[in-house]
Amino acid sequence: MIGRLRGILISKQPPSLMIEVGGVGYELDAPMSTIYDLPAVGKEVILLTHYAVKEDSVALYGFLHEAERTLFRNLQKVSGIGAKIALAVLSGVSVDHFARLVQAGDVVALTKIPGIGKKTAERIVVELRDRIDGLSTLSGTSMRGSDAPLDAAGEATVALQQLGYKPVEVSRLVQKVAADGDSAEAIIRKALRAALGS
Structure with a gap:
Protein backbone atom coordinates (compact mmCIF):
# COMPACT_ATOMS: atom_id res chain seq x y z
CA MET A 1 0.00 0.00 0.00
CA LEU A 64 -2.88 17.50 -0.66
CA HIS A 65 -5.38 17.26 2.19
CA GLU A 66 -6.69 14.38 4.26
CA ALA A 67 -10.28 15.62 3.86
CA GLU A 68 -10.03 15.18 0.08
CA ARG A 69 -8.71 11.64 0.37
CA THR A 70 -11.32 10.72 2.96
CA LEU A 71 -14.17 12.06 0.82
CA PHE A 72 -12.72 10.32 -2.27
CA ARG A 73 -12.77 7.00 -0.40
CA ASN A 74 -16.23 7.56 1.09
CA LEU A 75 -17.73 8.46 -2.28
CA GLN A 76 -16.60 5.16 -3.78
CA LYS A 77 -18.52 3.28 -1.10
CA VAL A 78 -21.72 4.63 -2.67
CA SER A 79 -23.19 2.28 -5.27
CA GLY A 80 -22.58 3.52 -8.81
CA ILE A 81 -19.64 5.81 -7.98
CA GLY A 82 -16.12 4.99 -9.08
CA ALA A 83 -12.85 6.85 -8.98
CA LYS A 84 -13.60 9.00 -12.05
CA ILE A 85 -16.83 10.40 -10.59
CA ALA A 86 -15.22 10.83 -7.17
CA LEU A 87 -12.48 12.94 -8.80
CA ALA A 88 -15.13 14.96 -10.64
CA VAL A 89 -16.89 15.68 -7.35
CA LEU A 90 -13.69 16.91 -5.70
CA SER A 91 -12.84 18.93 -8.80
CA GLY A 92 -16.25 20.59 -8.94
CA VAL A 93 -16.89 21.54 -5.32
CA SER A 94 -14.87 22.00 -2.15
CA VAL A 95 -15.11 19.40 0.61
CA ASP A 96 -16.93 21.93 2.80
CA HIS A 97 -19.44 22.80 0.08
CA PHE A 98 -20.08 19.15 -0.73
CA ALA A 99 -20.63 18.39 2.97
CA ARG A 100 -23.18 21.23 3.16
CA LEU A 101 -25.02 19.93 0.07
CA VAL A 102 -25.22 16.43 1.53
CA GLN A 103 -26.35 17.66 4.95
CA ALA A 104 -29.01 19.81 3.29
CA GLY A 105 -30.11 16.95 1.04
CA ASP A 106 -29.66 19.19 -2.01
CA VAL A 107 -30.11 16.57 -4.73
CA VAL A 108 -30.56 19.18 -7.48
CA ALA A 109 -27.17 20.80 -6.81
CA LEU A 110 -25.45 17.41 -6.63
CA THR A 111 -26.79 16.42 -10.07
CA LYS A 112 -24.89 19.35 -11.61
CA ILE A 113 -21.65 17.43 -11.00
CA PRO A 114 -20.65 15.34 -14.08
CA GLY A 115 -21.60 11.69 -13.78
CA ILE A 116 -24.10 12.15 -10.97
CA GLY A 117 -27.73 11.59 -11.86
CA LYS A 118 -30.72 12.00 -9.61
CA LYS A 119 -30.67 8.45 -8.24
CA THR A 120 -26.94 8.60 -7.50
CA ALA A 121 -27.37 11.98 -5.81
CA GLU A 122 -30.14 10.55 -3.65
CA ARG A 123 -27.92 7.60 -2.69
CA ILE A 124 -25.11 10.01 -1.81
CA VAL A 125 -27.38 11.94 0.54
CA VAL A 126 -28.70 8.79 2.23
CA GLU A 127 -25.39 6.91 2.48
CA LEU A 128 -22.98 9.76 3.24
CA ARG A 129 -25.02 12.06 5.48
CA ASP A 130 -23.83 10.29 8.63
CA ARG A 131 -20.24 9.94 7.41
CA ILE A 132 -19.76 13.50 6.20
CA ASP A 133 -19.50 15.01 9.69
CA GLY A 134 -15.99 16.09 10.58
CA LEU A 135 -14.74 16.36 7.00
CA SER A 136 -14.83 20.14 7.08
CA THR A 137 -12.48 20.19 10.07
CA LEU A 138 -9.96 18.16 8.07
CA SER A 139 -10.08 20.48 5.08
CA GLY A 140 -8.23 23.70 4.63
CA THR A 141 -7.96 24.01 0.91
CA SER A 142 -7.38 27.22 -0.93
CA MET A 143 -7.28 27.75 -4.65
CA ARG A 144 -4.48 29.38 -6.53
CA GLY A 145 -3.26 29.15 -10.07
CA SER A 146 0.27 28.55 -11.31
CA ASP A 147 2.29 29.94 -14.17
CA ALA A 148 0.30 29.87 -17.40
CA PRO A 149 1.35 27.17 -19.89
CA LEU A 150 1.71 27.91 -23.60
CA ASP A 151 -1.78 26.70 -24.43
CA ALA A 152 -3.79 27.12 -21.23
CA ALA A 153 -7.19 26.97 -22.93
CA GLY A 154 -6.30 23.72 -24.70
CA GLU A 155 -5.01 22.14 -21.50
CA ALA A 156 -8.16 23.22 -19.66
CA THR A 157 -10.35 21.81 -22.43
CA VAL A 158 -8.71 18.38 -22.24
CA ALA A 159 -8.91 18.31 -18.44
CA LEU A 160 -12.60 19.23 -18.40
CA GLN A 161 -13.40 16.52 -20.94
CA GLN A 162 -11.52 13.98 -18.80
CA LEU A 163 -13.70 15.05 -15.88
CA GLY A 164 -16.78 13.99 -17.82
CA TYR A 165 -18.01 17.16 -19.54
CA LYS A 166 -19.10 16.88 -23.16
CA PRO A 167 -16.84 18.53 -25.79
CA VAL A 168 -19.52 20.99 -26.92
CA GLU A 169 -20.19 22.06 -23.33
CA VAL A 170 -16.47 22.34 -22.59
CA SER A 171 -15.90 24.53 -25.63
CA ARG A 172 -18.73 26.84 -24.58
CA LEU A 173 -17.52 27.06 -20.98
CA VAL A 174 -13.87 27.72 -21.89
CA GLN A 175 -14.78 30.43 -24.40
CA LYS A 176 -17.07 32.04 -21.83
CA VAL A 177 -14.61 32.21 -18.92
CA ALA A 178 -11.08 32.25 -20.38
CA ALA A 179 -9.21 35.54 -20.20
CA ASP A 180 -5.79 36.56 -21.51
CA GLY A 181 -3.04 35.42 -19.16
CA ASP A 182 -5.16 32.82 -17.35
CA SER A 183 -3.45 29.59 -16.40
CA ALA A 184 -5.11 26.30 -17.28
CA GLU A 185 -5.99 25.84 -13.60
CA ALA A 186 -7.65 29.26 -13.48
CA ILE A 187 -9.71 28.53 -16.60
CA ILE A 188 -10.76 25.12 -15.22
CA ARG A 189 -11.71 26.64 -11.88
CA LYS A 190 -13.85 29.35 -13.51
CA ALA A 191 -15.42 26.85 -15.94
CA LEU A 192 -16.37 24.49 -13.11
CA ARG A 193 -17.88 27.34 -11.13
CA ALA A 194 -19.87 28.45 -14.17
CA ALA A 195 -21.06 24.90 -14.86
CA LEU A 196 -22.17 24.41 -11.27
CA GLY A 197 -23.74 27.84 -11.01
CA SER A 198 -21.62 28.86 -8.03
Whole structure:
Protein backbone atom coordinates (compact mmCIF):
# COMPACT_ATOMS: atom_id res chain seq x y z
CA MET A 1 0.00 0.00 0.00
CA ILE A 2 1.33 3.43 -0.94
CA GLY A 3 -0.08 6.05 1.45
CA ARG A 4 2.16 9.07 0.94
CA LEU A 5 4.69 10.37 -1.58
CA ARG A 6 7.33 13.04 -1.15
CA GLY A 7 9.26 14.02 -4.23
CA ILE A 8 9.75 16.40 -7.12
CA LEU A 9 6.80 17.41 -9.27
CA ILE A 10 7.88 16.45 -12.79
CA SER A 11 4.70 17.26 -14.71
CA LYS A 12 1.10 18.28 -14.24
CA GLN A 13 -1.39 17.82 -17.04
CA PRO A 14 -4.77 17.85 -15.27
CA PRO A 15 -5.90 15.50 -13.98
CA SER A 16 -2.56 13.63 -14.29
CA LEU A 17 0.63 14.26 -12.34
CA MET A 18 4.07 12.71 -12.21
CA ILE A 19 6.21 12.83 -9.08
CA GLU A 20 9.78 11.59 -8.98
CA VAL A 21 10.69 9.84 -5.73
CA GLY A 22 14.18 8.40 -5.44
CA GLY A 23 14.61 8.22 -9.21
CA VAL A 24 11.21 6.56 -9.79
CA GLY A 25 8.42 8.49 -11.53
CA TYR A 26 4.99 7.87 -10.03
CA GLU A 27 1.98 8.66 -12.21
CA LEU A 28 -1.09 9.84 -10.29
CA ASP A 29 -4.48 11.32 -10.99
CA ALA A 30 -5.57 14.15 -8.73
CA PRO A 31 -8.67 16.33 -8.35
CA MET A 32 -8.49 19.95 -9.43
CA SER A 33 -8.77 20.99 -5.77
CA THR A 34 -5.30 19.50 -5.28
CA ILE A 35 -3.88 20.66 -8.61
CA TYR A 36 -4.84 24.30 -7.85
CA ASP A 37 -2.53 24.24 -4.82
CA LEU A 38 0.46 22.41 -6.28
CA PRO A 39 3.82 24.19 -6.49
CA ALA A 40 5.53 24.83 -9.82
CA VAL A 41 7.01 21.94 -11.78
CA GLY A 42 10.47 21.14 -10.41
CA LYS A 43 9.51 21.87 -6.81
CA GLU A 44 9.10 19.39 -3.97
CA VAL A 45 5.60 18.21 -3.12
CA ILE A 46 4.08 15.90 -0.53
CA LEU A 47 0.88 14.07 -1.46
CA LEU A 48 -1.36 11.69 0.44
CA THR A 49 -2.26 8.83 -1.86
CA HIS A 50 -4.93 6.23 -2.51
CA TYR A 51 -3.71 3.04 -4.16
CA ALA A 52 -6.41 1.23 -6.12
CA VAL A 53 -6.06 -2.31 -7.50
CA LYS A 54 -8.64 -3.76 -9.87
CA GLU A 55 -8.70 -6.96 -11.89
CA ASP A 56 -7.30 -5.26 -14.99
CA SER A 57 -5.54 -2.14 -13.67
CA VAL A 58 -3.63 -0.43 -10.89
CA ALA A 59 -4.06 3.28 -10.22
CA LEU A 60 -2.66 5.85 -7.81
CA TYR A 61 -4.51 9.00 -6.75
CA GLY A 62 -2.97 12.00 -5.00
CA PHE A 63 -4.35 14.57 -2.55
CA LEU A 64 -2.88 17.50 -0.66
CA HIS A 65 -5.38 17.26 2.19
CA GLU A 66 -6.69 14.38 4.26
CA ALA A 67 -10.28 15.62 3.86
CA GLU A 68 -10.03 15.18 0.08
CA ARG A 69 -8.71 11.64 0.37
CA THR A 70 -11.32 10.72 2.96
CA LEU A 71 -14.17 12.06 0.82
CA PHE A 72 -12.72 10.32 -2.27
CA ARG A 73 -12.77 7.00 -0.40
CA ASN A 74 -16.23 7.56 1.09
CA LEU A 75 -17.73 8.46 -2.28
CA GLN A 76 -16.60 5.16 -3.78
CA LYS A 77 -18.52 3.28 -1.10
CA VAL A 78 -21.72 4.63 -2.67
CA SER A 79 -23.19 2.28 -5.27
CA GLY A 80 -22.58 3.52 -8.81
CA ILE A 81 -19.64 5.81 -7.98
CA GLY A 82 -16.12 4.99 -9.08
CA ALA A 83 -12.85 6.85 -8.98
CA LYS A 84 -13.60 9.00 -12.05
CA ILE A 85 -16.83 10.40 -10.59
CA ALA A 86 -15.22 10.83 -7.17
CA LEU A 87 -12.48 12.94 -8.80
CA ALA A 88 -15.13 14.96 -10.64
CA VAL A 89 -16.89 15.68 -7.35
CA LEU A 90 -13.69 16.91 -5.70
CA SER A 91 -12.84 18.93 -8.80
CA GLY A 92 -16.25 20.59 -8.94
CA VAL A 93 -16.89 21.54 -5.32
CA SER A 94 -14.87 22.00 -2.15
CA VAL A 95 -15.11 19.40 0.61
CA ASP A 96 -16.93 21.93 2.80
CA HIS A 97 -19.44 22.80 0.08
CA PHE A 98 -20.08 19.15 -0.73
CA ALA A 99 -20.63 18.39 2.97
CA ARG A 100 -23.18 21.23 3.16
CA LEU A 101 -25.02 19.93 0.07
CA VAL A 102 -25.22 16.43 1.53
CA GLN A 103 -26.35 17.66 4.95
CA ALA A 104 -29.01 19.81 3.29
CA GLY A 105 -30.11 16.95 1.04
CA ASP A 106 -29.66 19.19 -2.01
CA VAL A 107 -30.11 16.57 -4.73
CA VAL A 108 -30.56 19.18 -7.48
CA ALA A 109 -27.17 20.80 -6.81
CA LEU A 110 -25.45 17.41 -6.63
CA THR A 111 -26.79 16.42 -10.07
CA LYS A 112 -24.89 19.35 -11.61
CA ILE A 113 -21.65 17.43 -11.00
CA PRO A 114 -20.65 15.34 -14.08
CA GLY A 115 -21.60 11.69 -13.78
CA ILE A 116 -24.10 12.15 -10.97
CA GLY A 117 -27.73 11.59 -11.86
CA LYS A 118 -30.72 12.00 -9.61
CA LYS A 119 -30.67 8.45 -8.24
CA THR A 120 -26.94 8.60 -7.50
CA ALA A 121 -27.37 11.98 -5.81
CA GLU A 122 -30.14 10.55 -3.65
CA ARG A 123 -27.92 7.60 -2.69
CA ILE A 124 -25.11 10.01 -1.81
CA VAL A 125 -27.38 11.94 0.54
CA VAL A 126 -28.70 8.79 2.23
CA GLU A 127 -25.39 6.91 2.48
CA LEU A 128 -22.98 9.76 3.24
CA ARG A 129 -25.02 12.06 5.48
CA ASP A 130 -23.83 10.29 8.63
CA ARG A 131 -20.24 9.94 7.41
CA ILE A 132 -19.76 13.50 6.20
CA ASP A 133 -19.50 15.01 9.69
CA GLY A 134 -15.99 16.09 10.58
CA LEU A 135 -14.74 16.36 7.00
CA SER A 136 -14.83 20.14 7.08
CA THR A 137 -12.48 20.19 10.07
CA LEU A 138 -9.96 18.16 8.07
CA SER A 139 -10.08 20.48 5.08
CA GLY A 140 -8.23 23.70 4.63
CA THR A 141 -7.96 24.01 0.91
CA SER A 142 -7.38 27.22 -0.93
CA MET A 143 -7.28 27.75 -4.65
CA ARG A 144 -4.48 29.38 -6.53
CA GLY A 145 -3.26 29.15 -10.07
CA SER A 146 0.27 28.55 -11.31
CA ASP A 147 2.29 29.94 -14.17
CA ALA A 148 0.30 29.87 -17.40
CA PRO A 149 1.35 27.17 -19.89
CA LEU A 150 1.71 27.91 -23.60
CA ASP A 151 -1.78 26.70 -24.43
CA ALA A 152 -3.79 27.12 -21.23
CA ALA A 153 -7.19 26.97 -22.93
CA GLY A 154 -6.30 23.72 -24.70
CA GLU A 155 -5.01 22.14 -21.50
CA ALA A 156 -8.16 23.22 -19.66
CA THR A 157 -10.35 21.81 -22.43
CA VAL A 158 -8.71 18.38 -22.24
CA ALA A 159 -8.91 18.31 -18.44
CA LEU A 160 -12.60 19.23 -18.40
CA GLN A 161 -13.40 16.52 -20.94
CA GLN A 162 -11.52 13.98 -18.80
CA LEU A 163 -13.70 15.05 -15.88
CA GLY A 164 -16.78 13.99 -17.82
CA TYR A 165 -18.01 17.16 -19.54
CA LYS A 166 -19.10 16.88 -23.16
CA PRO A 167 -16.84 18.53 -25.79
CA VAL A 168 -19.52 20.99 -26.92
CA GLU A 169 -20.19 22.06 -23.33
CA VAL A 170 -16.47 22.34 -22.59
CA SER A 171 -15.90 24.53 -25.63
CA ARG A 172 -18.73 26.84 -24.58
CA LEU A 173 -17.52 27.06 -20.98
CA VAL A 174 -13.87 27.72 -21.89
CA GLN A 175 -14.78 30.43 -24.40
CA LYS A 176 -17.07 32.04 -21.83
CA VAL A 177 -14.61 32.21 -18.92
CA ALA A 178 -11.08 32.25 -20.38
CA ALA A 179 -9.21 35.54 -20.20
CA ASP A 180 -5.79 36.56 -21.51
CA GLY A 181 -3.04 35.42 -19.16
CA ASP A 182 -5.16 32.82 -17.35
CA SER A 183 -3.45 29.59 -16.40
CA ALA A 184 -5.11 26.30 -17.28
CA GLU A 185 -5.99 25.84 -13.60
CA ALA A 186 -7.65 29.26 -13.48
CA ILE A 187 -9.71 28.53 -16.60
CA ILE A 188 -10.76 25.12 -15.22
CA ARG A 189 -11.71 26.64 -11.88
CA LYS A 190 -13.85 29.35 -13.51
CA ALA A 191 -15.42 26.85 -15.94
CA LEU A 192 -16.37 24.49 -13.11
CA ARG A 193 -17.88 27.34 -11.13
CA ALA A 194 -19.87 28.45 -14.17
CA ALA A 195 -21.06 24.90 -14.86
CA LEU A 196 -22.17 24.41 -11.27
CA GLY A 197 -23.74 27.84 -11.01
CA SER A 198 -21.62 28.86 -8.03
